[in-house]
Amino acid sequence: MNSTATIFAQLSAVSASLAAWKGQPAIFNDRAPDDFLLTSPEKPFLIIAAPSRDEPMETFSETGRLILQDVRGYQRDGGSSAELDAVMRTVRDLFHNKPEQLTVTGGVCDVCRVTGPIQSPTSDESLIGRRVTIRLDLRNT
């Protein structure tokens, strides 16, 4: 079960609100490419972080994983975070208490809960950042 793929698929719903990179919505894994950052994108872009927690969640007869994984959003600091905040609230709403809407290869999602968006620190002072933390209880089928 690939939680990153599950999250990526659900994020397609916010594609229109994001910057583009090579003809695709700017949704990256772990970090944004330097070439992308050099283009100084005006619209927000997203990063699906590696899980911060990935533990077995099992019964005698079922196997599954409890996963915590962040989606971070960034945008060039133009004096207002309103656009980025709106995107991240939409990201939250795509997942929070909507396990039945997620596509999980090899399994199902029993629980999906989200905390945030809250501030996400950036190493680039020209960017502002927000993050949501998604909890996924995935069960193998």
Added chain:
Amino acid sequence: MSQITYAKVGGPPAYWHGLKVIDLDTGQEVLDVIEVDAQEGWLISYRRNAEGRFYMDPANEGQAARQRVEGRFEIRRPA
């Protein structure tokens, strides 16, 4: 081979995965069990909602909802 009287997800016993818990009063397998003591007559299992999914315990955020059930149980190794 001695009868198992206690089992828990993660062990003991070391071969816990695949164990079956049978309700001796109904003859049916009890699903979603995470801990069982056949000698004392109880088990703990996850609860499912109307859609058949595990769900969060509203009174204990962060933990899947679970229940303790008392009865007559037998722990069986997988065939």
